[in-house]
Amino acid sequence: MQTNNNIAFEQETLYDYLLVVSPSTSITNDVTALKKLIAQELGIYGSRFSRAHISLFRSVFPERFQEDFVSLLDNIARKQSGFTLYTSKFDHFEHGPDKRTIYINVANPKPLEELHRKILQEFDIKPASFKPHITLARAISTPEFNQVYDHFHNQVFVRSFQCKSFMLLRKPATGGHYEPVKEFTFGDEAVQQERTLFNYAA
Numbered sequence: 001m002q003t004n005n006n007i008a009f010e011q012e013t014l015y016d017y018l019l020v021v022s023p024s025t026s027i028t029n030d031v032t033a034l035k036k037l038i039a040q041e042l043g044i045y046g047s048r049f050s051r052a053h054i055s056l057f058r059s060v061f062p063e064r065f066q067e068d069f070v071s072l073l074d075n076i077a078r079k080q081s082g083f084t085l086y087t088s089k090f091d092h093f094e095h096g097p098d099k100r101t102i103y104i105n106v107a108n109p110k111p112l113e114e115l116h117r118k119i120l121q122e123f124d125i126k127p128a129s130f131k132p133h134i135t136l137a138r139a140i141s142t143p144e145f146n147q148v149y150d151h152f153h154n155q156v157f158v159r160s161f162q163c164k165s166f167m168l169l170r171k172p173a174t175g176g177h178y179e180p181v182k183e184f185t186f187g188d189e190a191v192q193q194e195r196t197l198f199n200y201a202a
Contacts, residue, residue: 012062014173017069017181019119020053021112023134024161027087028052031104031134038102038137041148047138054085054112054132056166057119060173070182072122073168076115077184082164083111087134090152092145100145103133104157111163 022028031052039048061069088107092100106112112132120127137148165185169178 012064014060015063015066015170016060016173016178017058017066018055018169018171018178019057019073019166020055020169021085021163021166023052023054023085023087023159027134027159027161030157030159031136034136037151038148042137042140042144045137045140045144047135050135050138052134054106054134056112056116059123066170066181070168073119073166073182073184076118076122077166078187080115080118080186082162082186084108084160085111085163086160087157089154089156090136091133092149095139098142099139100137100142100149101135101139102137102145102149102152103135106132106134115166 023031028051035048039045086107088105090102091105092102094100109132113130116130116132117127136152137145163186165183167183168181170181171178
């Protein structure tokens, strides 16, 4: 009987779930322009058309667990207050000798680090290294990186935006594009929206 259960589980469709914070429209537009600049030199690259975001959490599991996952995230968002995020400089990650990722650094990562920690706690996952950032070019080759990084080296990207929610996305684990599942508005922001609607109605 256990074997049959395992077979059924293996046949379930797995989804790749991604929890993100979305920056303001103006920052998103600026990031799109920067990606266009990179593409003018490199051509179309892997993360060229991904929408600007800060990743908070990612996991792969069957759809039947989605409702429980959403319920946990609802609980976290309800207790969370909004905060302001600031971006600062451009930087890069090294993935061994062959790959590089160019990103925009978050100048005040603590609110996101704390939110990330709360999410991991809900899933009984031990805290891992976490660096909030907005990706411009993910895992490009080292020669490609050397070709474009002069545009960003020692340059700054000073912006700010109010973080009032996070968004859950998903795509089939076999591939495809992320689609929105639900946006979770933080508790104090939801209360503020209710007050605004009440005043408007009055």
